[in-house]
Ligand SMILES: NC(=O)C1=CN([C@@H]2O[C@H](COP(=O)(O)OP(=O)(O)OC[C@H]3O[C@@H](n4cnc5c(N)ncnc54)[C@H](OP(=O)(O)O)[C@@H]3O)[C@@H](O)[C@H]2O)C=CC1
């Protein structure tokens with residue numbers, strides 16, 4: 276008999292067929308307590324789950340006594356209680372690498388859009404304000420040859436450094452838990468402590484995961500250390516930045532602008548003060564959202580679940596110790 280799995284995300288048709296070739300699939304809209312209650316038998320039988328963005332904690336796991344693998348269509352896994360999964364010997368699979376280049380492109384988009392005020396001035400054109408030669412009140416600032424500070428020199432940080440170094444002749448500073456020889460050798464990146472990076476960067480780009488250590492890593496104190504001409508870009512996770520402190524820093528002119536793909540609450544509430552600030556570019560968490568990359572992520576997640584439930588994992592496992 277095929278193992279039972281819960282799918283809580285829409286998959287392209289061919290990937291759904293691939294999943295169904297291996298498993299008995301119950302497709303549900305989410306993992307909310309209500310959905311779990313209404314489908315108690317399916318959760319009781321499930322050996323695998325596949326989807327994204329839903330919280331998977333101890334309380335959820337009580338409803339899935341047979342679970343052996345969870346496959347997330349994302350690289351970030353802060354919505355999973357990894358310790359609780361590991362205690363139960365449940366493998367957590369994720370999708371690194373396939374999205375790296377696309378997310379780095381998104382970060383560069385935010386760098387350029389904020390520096391050149393592309394969204395703001397395009398809106399002005401649309402409402403008919405472009406009536407003659409533009410003056411300094413529509414000007415932006417240069418990106419090329421500036422200093423880019425990267426918080427988190429992992430896969431995405433490295434791909435960003437490549438773009439900034441070769442494409443824009445930027446000086447690269449970075450902070451991570453350890454030194455990254457590849458970044459230093461290929462992109463002449465310089466390791467800095469956080470305070471130095473904040474003080475010297477024209478652009479501070481966050482590509483960090485959300486963990487206990489990175490929660491509110493950037494607050495009022497850190498924002499005050501940035502240049503008043505500097506721009507903050509966050510494409511890691513919203514709660515890495517204290518959003519209230521960021522709004523205050525933008526309102527007070529402590530920093531020049533912000534480009535944000537992630538927020539403390541998503542979707543961003545329509546009454547967020549961020550939306551009324553002209554120097555903020557707010558994107559709806561589109562870091563990896565291209566047709567090609569989202570397809571590749573879904574395919575990777577399907578293959579990950581097949582590998583995990585057939586005891587054939589070679590890569591992409593967050594807690595490989597459970598496989599021993
Ligand atoms: N906006 C979006 O749509 C997307 C957002 N993301 C986010 O980007 C994150 C990074 O992805 P990826 O680059 O693949 O992950 P990696 O694991 O490759 O890189 C993470 C980097 O963060 C560093 N880091 C972790 N904790 C700390 C800390 N406490 N202090 C300093 N540095 C730290 C790591 O340091 P070290 O190298 O020293 O271990 C590493 O350099 C994801 O976890 C996710 O949250 C990812 C994809 C899309």
Ligand SMILES: O=CC(=O)O
Pocket residue numbers: 348349350351352374562563
């Ligand atoms: O935010 C997206 C991810 O893949 O993580």
